[in-house]
Amino acid sequence: MRVTNVSRALRRAALLLACAAAFAGCSTGEATPKTIEVRMHYSKYLPASLEVAAGTSVEFVVVNEDPIAHEFIIGTEAEQLEHEKGSLDDDHTGPGEASVPAESTVRLSFTFAKAGPLFYACHVPGHYRYGMKGSLKVI
């Protein structure tokens, strides 16, 4: 009798664990984008480096705490240098690009298709040279 109660309790515990694991799987699954907050303070990004898994969709919440406008532009180092050269036609509205007005918050979604080193940077004149750049490691 006592043995039966113990095994029943064990089965219930196993069932509970399985449900918990299933829920946990749902909450970290690929269907829901991961949210990452990036702050802009004194013309620097906080955090200054990020790591995401390849294939992940990320919703960036970009909070500009400064009283001047900034940008949040995702790209390879070569792409960042191209942005820095500055094309007048580039309004920075493509995928992974956002202008962030002074003291405001912008949300930006981006899917990291493949692994590799990326960067996020601001190309308002003088800001990139000032060091407004962060590294984004896609693993």
Add this chain to the structure above:
Amino acid sequence: MRRRLLTVFGLTLALMTLAGPALACGGLLSPNGSVNLLRTTTLAAYHEGIEHYITSFRFVGGGGAKFGSIIPLPGVPTDVVKAGDWTLQRLIREVRPPIPAPGAFAALSAERNDTAKELLNVSIDALDITVLKGGASEVARWATDKGFLLSPDSPEVLDFYAKRSPIFLAARFDSKRASSQGLAEGDGTPIHVIMPTPNPWVPLRILGLGKQAVEPIQADVFLLTDRRPATLPAAIGDTRVGELIPRTSGMRLSRSEWASEQLLADLRSDRGMEWLPAKNMWLTFLEIDTPAGSLGYDLAIDASGAEQPSYVAAGLSETLRQVREIVSGEAVSWVAMLALGSVAGAVAGYLVRQRMTASS
């Protein structure tokens, strides 16, 4: 009288011709960031509780229609007027006498906040001067609304000042007006800011606004005070010893003496300088020469004789707090080590006594 007029005329002509360094002041705000500031010269004179802050604006380069500069102030000015024509040049001559060329003048000696509140608007030649009251955000918003592109370091620098005094002086150089007034690019316009303050003060960090960390900042700072002042940070050459005063290698004390009556007389003869006493004023000459990245402080001055310049005014209160933390942290660790040592000693003594008791 005629002789005096001739002297003044001759002095003016000589100074206008021979004055070497270009004059300018403040942190620069520009639409395209292409304007360069040359060496800056400033006089902070202090008498009877009033700071007379005299500087000059001269912009070189660029090509846009508007240039601007911003100076943080320790208080609200009662007036901003055009400074005399030769005060700064005469001071430069005092410390760096020109070597006359043969035959040339050899005989002469989340949500945006509201914009900043405009407290005072004055036009001096081609300069439009506005005294503003507001925090870093408000001042930045005001400048942006006026069409200026702020440099990336401006949020931090404006915050550095606004936390201590929310008063700023913005000077915009209108090149169209300059042209109509016959002013050529590069001409200087001196201004004289009159402010009641408990002690004189000279903003220095603002000179690095918009500069790369390695770019050199060079400035001449003259002080005229009723007695020998104490400054913070202390400069190289400051003979105060035996005190824990933060010193900087980027500032040299090149002159510290009673101003000569001749110098004071020359300065008093300039426009708007009649307030200056005819004697008993201490002249201090400081030369700033440092990379912009190292200029993280202002010049706090104690002219009262108490020799206690303010850490807050120097922008060094955070440094002082960190030093105190380190010192107290070291003290705490020493206390902890002493306590640990005492406990270890007591335990060792107890064990030795136990062993001795057991062996006996």
